[in-house]
Amino acid sequence: MKFPGRRKLKHYFPVSQAKPILPLSEVRPDKDTYIVGLDETIVDVVASVGDDFLERYNITKGLSNLVDHQTATNIYSGLVEKGCISDHFAGGTIGNTLHNYSVLADDKSVLLGVMSSNIKLGSPAYHYICHTSSKVDMNHLQGVVGDIGRGITLITPDGERTFAIAPGDMDELNEDHIPEDIIAGASAFVTCAYPIRHHRKPIQKALTQSLQYAQKHHIPVVMSLGTQHLVTENHDQLMDIINQYVDILAMNELEAEALTGHSDPLLAANAALEYVDMVLLTAGPTGLYLCGYADNNAKRETSNPIKSGSLEDFNKYEFSRPIARKECDNPIKVFSHIDPYMGGPEKIKNTNGAGDGALSALLHDIAANNFHKEVVPQSSKHRINYLAYSSFAQICKYSNRVSYEILAQNAPRLSKGLPEKEDSLEESYWER
Template sequence: MKFPGKRKSKHYFPVNARDPLLQQIQPENESSVSWVVGIDQTLVDIEAKVDEAFIVRYGLSAGHSLVIEDDVAEALYQELVRNNLITHQFAGGTIGNTMHNYSVLADDRSVLLGVMCSNIEIGGYAYRYLCNTSSRTDLNYLQGVDGAIGRCFTLIGDSGERTFAISPGHMNKLRPESIPEAVIAGASALVLTSYLVRCKPGEPMPDATMKAIEYAKKHDVPVVLTLGTKYVIADNPAWWQEFLQEHVSILAMNEEEGEALTGFADPLSAANKALDWVDLVLCTAGPAGLYMAGFTEEEAKRKTQHPLLPGRSRSLTSLNSAARCVTRIALIRCAYIPISLPIWAAPRRS
C-alpha cells in the first residue's frame, strides 16, 4: 500500500536518530510519490445578509432548507451581487473539503475530480471556489460544464435566523469518460461519499463513480467511503451493506450513520459489525473521539496501554487490542481504539 504525504519529523513515532534538521537533506524519490484522489459534487457555500422581503420574494421558508431551480438560483445570486449582500463565498463539498484539508495538513498533492464552469467570471462563485482551494489540490482534471456548479445559499435575516437554498446546478454531470485511469492507478486511495450514487435518474455522476471504483479495484487502490447522513443510509441499509461488501475498503461514519447501517447504537459495536463488509472502519462519536476497527494477524496483536472508555462497549472489551491493521486476508479480527490526537503532535519530551 502506498502512503501519501510528507511525514514530518517526530509527528507520529518516536525517533532515536539525531535531529533530522541537522542531517543532510535527502532529495525526494519521485518514483515513490503518491497522492489521494477524490470525487465530489463541486459546491460553493454562499453566505449573505438579507431582509424578510428577500426570503418571501424567492418563495423560501424562513429557517428551513429548500432545493431551488437553476433559474431561481441564478436570479437570487445576481440580486445578491447587484446589491452587494454577499459576505462570504467558500469552496464546499464533503470530498472537496477533504482534499483541501489533506493537502494543507500533509503539504502534498491531492486530486479532485468533478465539474467546473467552463466560463469563469472573475470574482464569481466558481472563481472563489478555485481561489479558496489549496494550491496543492490538483484541479486540472475537473470536467467543464456549460452552466453553474452547485450552490448552497445561507441567507441570514435581520433576526439572525438562517434560511438555506440549495441549487444542484450541474454538479452531478460528471461523465465516466472524464475519470482518468492513470490518476487513480497511482493514488493511495480513492475517496467517495454516499451522495455520489444517489442522484436524479439520467444524471451521469453514479456511472462516473462506478467507473472510478472499477479503476481502483483494477489497480488495487483502496476505496474510501464516507456515509454522508443517516437519512441516506436509513432509506435502504441492506443496499448499502451490499455496496460496501462489493466495492469499499475503508468506511468512515459517525455513530448515527453507524446505527442506521448496522442497527447498533454503540459506536464500537457498529464498527465491529461493519467489518463484515469492509477492511477498516473509522467511527466518530462526538466528544468521545474516534473509534477505529480493523483486522490484524494473531502474532501482531498486543494489549493497548490506553484505558477503555467507561460504560461503553463492555461486550467488546476482549477485542481491546492494538496492532497495525491489514486487509481482511488476515485471520483475526480486533478493534483498535486510539486516543484522538492533533495531526501535528506535540514536540518530543526531553
C-alpha cells in the same frame, strides 16, 4: 509529515531530496505519493438565519435539500438583503478532505469532478479555486458550460445546520473523464455517497467506473456517507456499493445508525466491520472511534486506560496497526476511542467539515505507509501488509487533533498545518 509525536525523518514525505527547479503541479503516477478523490464540486455559502427563513423557502430543517437554480438564487438574494452571509468556502465532502490532506502532507492530491470552462470573477468556480490548496491537482477536472454546484448552509440559533443545494452542472461528470492510470498509482481512492442520489445523472457511471478501476488495481476505497437522510433513503443501493467495493467507511453516529440500525457508536462500528476493513466514526461531543482488524499474532496491547462500554475492554489492542481482514491469518476486531481534544473548542459555531478533517488525517497516514513502503521496503514496518503507518490509537489522536482545528477556526478547510508536534510515548514503542 505533520503527525503528532516524534518520528524519524525517513518515515515521512516529502523527504529532503533534490527537486526540480520548477516543480510540476500535475501528479506523476510513477513518481508521486498521492490520493485521488471524486466529488461534486460545490461552493458553500454560510449564513445564520431564523427558523422563519427556512419556512419561507420551504426548506426542511436539519436535512440536505435539493433546490433548483432559481430557488437558490432567491435564497441567496434574501440572505444578501438581510446581511446574513458570513463567508463563501470551497465545499464538498471530498473537496474538503483533499484540501486538508494536501495541507497536512504538504503534497499532492487529485480531484476528479467538473469545473466551469469559463470562470468569471465572483462565480462559484472562482470561489472554489480561490479556496483550494494549490497542491490539489485539478488538471483532470472535466470542463462544463454551466456553473458548478452551490450549497447554502443555513445555521439556526440552536446550532442546527440545514443545507439548500443547487446542483448546477456538478453531476455532469462522465466516465470518459476518469483516468485509470491516476487511480492505479494512488495510495487511496476516496469518495462520498452523495452521487448515488442523483439517478440518471452521468456522475453515477463515473463513480462506478472509478470504483472498478480502484478495485482492479487493488487501491483502498474510502467512502464517506454524507448525511443520515441520504443513507436512509438509499440504504439498499449504498449497501450494494459498500459490499462490492468499499474498504474503509467514514461516518458520524447518525449515519452509522441509519446504516446499521445501532444507535450506540461501538455497536454500529462493530456491525459495519462485517462489510469493511476499517471504520472511522465521529460521535460529536463524545469524540471519535477508529475500528478495524489486526492479526492475532501481530496484536499490541495498549498502555492507555482500558475502556468498556457496550463492548467490554474494547480498546485493549488499540496499539495494533490496521490490517485488511483478508490479509489476516487470524483476524481480530480492534477498537480505539478518543475524547475531543482538550474537551473541544470553547465555542463551536459550525461543525461543518470536522469529519472531513478527521478523514484527511487517516488518509495522510495511509499514504505515509505507502510512501514508506516504497522508500524503505525492507523496514520491519512492512513485514505484514498493513493498511496504515500508525496504530489505531495514534491515528485516533491525529484525526482528533485535525478535527479540533477545523472546529476552532469555524471553517471546513484548514488554512495551515497543525501547530508544533506533540510527544507520544507510543512512538518510542514503534520505533524500536
